[in-house]
Structures are given as structure tokens and as C-alpha cells.
């Protein structure tokens with residue numbers, strides 16, 4: 274029986290725990306979250322004994338090592354402290370991304386895990402989806418020849434961006450992470466995986482362009498409830514979280530699952546009450562143009578990889594849907610892929626285009642199946658399955674994506690200077 278402890282029962286911790294609780298041969302033996310309501314939501318379903326549920330991390334860690342693996346799904350700036358404590362106790366880790374906004378902390382976690390012989394898997398869940406695995410496998414097969422150029426765009430839906438990066442948890446860089454780390458460490462990890470090459474140098478432009486006071490509609494209020502535009506504004510909190518009763522988008526919920534950030538029941542009346550009166554919930558009824566956000570809403574990166582591949586990557590907040598679009602050009606053919614619909618088009622030069630529909634798992638079902646995939650992989654790894662047959666996102670690989678973000682942010686803050694990766698600390702072998 275594989276025993277698991279879960280620290281942080283927010284949207285991610287609850288998601289992983291739910292998959293683990295359904296997995297044969299796995300038992301969740303202890304959980305911890307600051308909020309009792311979040312514990313109450315899962316403890317019976319997961320069968321966790323009352324005396325193994327904690328609201329204070331000190332009591333949770335004071336138990337010592339009670340499981341084989343700890344899932345760490347707290348907020349970005351807490352991962353380091355929690356991971357180091359858990360490694361000291363001898364836990365293997367399933368650690369949420371980003372590992373840490375501080376590259377020195379990422380390296381320290383990697384070093385401690387290596388020295389103690391413990392496994393740390395980082396939740397770069399996209400690597401575990403069939404769709405991204407297929408792209409990787411096509412590239413690894415060599416059919417495209419040498420990979421010369423990749424254009425990769427991360428399109429964040431406007432409603433998702435507003436929820437997370439304007440009103441929500443990832444809005445202020447000094448309290449959380451730069452947007453490029455919070456959102457695109459996945460993409461930089463995929464690009465590293467696709468090319469099989471580390472980055473040689475990177476330059477980056479971008480910043481916060483739209484979600485700021487000067488773009489607020491004239492006469493708009495500070496909160497949606499007081500605003501004269503609340504029946505038409507696409508960012509109106511009731512429209513976003515419970516749907517509208519009138520107008521062209523009747524009853525449409527843009528982001529119901531996002532409400533777990535401020536309401537544990539998911540009931541309409543509780544969501545509205547939280548948005549109106551709960552000190553935390555009220556964050557999400559603020560006008561998107563009058564928040565205290567400072568993370569970028571648009572960025573462009575140019576990367577040169579050590580193997581010569583050139584990459585242009587963009588990320589922006591101005592899209593109807595969340596999706597990633599990737600174009601890859603090799604010396605023997607080209608590949609177009611969009612994860613909206615999970616379609617890959619492969620065109621080998623002088624041959625017909627081959628259309629590959631990988632699966633139809635939507636992003637809402639957990640990163641195209643990646644959330645479930647990482648749980649299967651973690652359980653497999655810890656139960657000693659053949660490592661060569663599995664895809665694992667181990668910390669030693671994850672560090673590379675975090676180094677590239679560090680370099681790109683340095684570049685962006687210095688007006689787009691090309692930063693050589695030798696400027697960024699790396700793993701000391």
C-alpha cells in the first residue's frame with residue numbers, strides 16, 4: 274500500500290487527492306489545510322482519520338514521516354519551505370509547479386533530494402497528456418529531420434487571466450511569481466522536452482499593458498456590484514462566476530470551477546454571498562481595471578537552444594479560450610498543433626498532410642488528462658515500475674524551465690537584453 278500525505282487542499286491538492294483516493298493500492302493517511310472547510314470537504318470521501326487532519330502545518334509536520342510521498346499543493350512562495358521540511362523528514366514529493374520563484378531555492382531542493390536519495394516529481398502535468406506526448410514522440414522519432422524553428426503561443430482566456438492574474442492569487446509578483454513562471458513554466462518545460470536541448474540564450478519583451486486604471490471605462494465603479502456597466506461588461510463577476518440571466522450570454526458560466534478559490538460549496542447563493550461580503554471573496558468582485566495587480570499580461574520570448582533550434586514563444590491574455598498553438602519546422606517537414614481540439618497536422622515535405630486527432634479530453638477535465646497521468650506516473654514510480662518506460666518530470670529537469678524564466682524576466686526588466694544562460698545558476702553536479 275502506497276501511503277500519501279497531502280499539504281494544501283485548494284483546487285490542485287483536492288484534484289490530486291481525488292485521483293489518488295480512487296487509485297488501487299493507495300491510501301491518503303493525512304491531510305493539512307489552513308481552512309477546516311477544505312478538510313471537511315475531503316476527509317470522509319478520502320477516508321482520512323480525524324486525528325490525521327490538521328489546520329496547522331506545524332502539527333502536520335510534527336507527526337514525522339507518516340507516508341511514502343507528500344503532495345505539496347500550497348502557494349508558490351510556500352513550496353520551498355514545505356518541500357525542504359518534507360525532504361528532511363524523508364518524504365518523496367509530488368510538488369506543485371512552480372518549484373519556487375527563486376532559482377537558488379529550486380537548486381537547493383534539487384540538491385537536498387539528490388543527497389537524500391529522494392524522488393521529487395514536479396507537476397508539469399502537460400507532459401503526461403496524450404496530446405503532448407504524441408508531439409514529443411513525433412519529434413523524437415526524427416521524421417521531421419533536424420528541428421530548426423518552433424513557434425509556440427500560449428493563449429490565456431480573458432476570463433481565466435482576469436480570475437488568476439488580475440483579481441486572484443497570481444496577481445502580484447512579489448507575493449507569488451512572475452506570470453511567465455506561474456503560467457509558462459509548463460511551456461518552457463515542454464520546449465526543453467521537445468527539443469531535448471537546454472537553452473543557450475533568451476531575450477524577452479513584455480509587461481502589463483491592459484489591466485490597469487487608465488483603461489477603466491469612464492464612470493466605472495471599483496466593484497462590479499456598484500458598477501453601471503455590470504450588465505454588459507465581460508469581466509462582471511456575476512457573469513464570470515454564476516452566469517447571466519439576461520442578455521446574449523444567458524446562463525453561461527465562464528469559470529465556475531474557479532470559484533473554489535473563494536467558496537467551497539459551489540452553490541450559487543454562497544458564491545454571490547462570498548463575492549459581496551467575504552473579505553477574501555470580495556477580491557474577485559473588484560473591477561479588473563482597478564485591482565492591485567502588477568504581473569505582465571503579454572510577453573514575447575526569443576530563445577536560441579544549445580542544439581541550434583530557434584524558438585519564438587508568446588503568451589497573452591486576450592483570447593476567448595485557453596489554448597496553446599505550436600508550429601514546428603524541421604529539415605524534412607512541418608508540424609502544426611493546437612490543443613484546442615487536440616489536433617496535430619504533420620506534413621512531411623512532398624507528402625500528403627496527415628491529420629492526427631489524439632484524444633478529445635478537454636482542458637477542463639484536468640490539463641487534457643495530464644492531471645490523471647501524473648498521478649499514475651507518481652504511483653508507478655514509487656511502486657518501483659520500470660523507470661525507462663515512464664515519463665517523469667523530475668526536479669533535475671524542471672530546474673531548466675525555471676532557469677529560462679529567470680533569464681527571460683531578467684531580460685524583460687532590462688529592456689529585452691539577450692541574456693546568456695551562463696548568467697543563471699545551474700545544478701552543480
Ligand SMILES: NC(=O)c1ccc[n+]([C@@H]2O[C@H](COP(=O)([O-])OP(=O)(O)OC[C@H]3O[C@@H](n4cnc5c(N)ncnc54)[C@H](O)[C@@H]3O)[C@@H](O)[C@H]2O)c1
Pocket residue numbers: 280281282283284285286305306307308311328329330346347348349351369370371396397398442455533534640
Ligand atoms: N500544475 C498546474 O497546472 C497548476 C495549475 C494551477 C495552479 N498550480 C499551482 O498549484 C499550487 C496551488 O494552487 P491552487 O490553485 O490549488 O491554490 P489554492 O490557493 O486554491 O490552494 C492552496 C491551498 O493551500 C492551503 N495552504 C496554504 N498555505 C498553507 C499552510 N501553510 N498550511 C496549510 N495549508 C495551506 C490554502 O488554504 C489553500 O487551500 C500553486 O503553487 C499554483 O501555482 C499548478
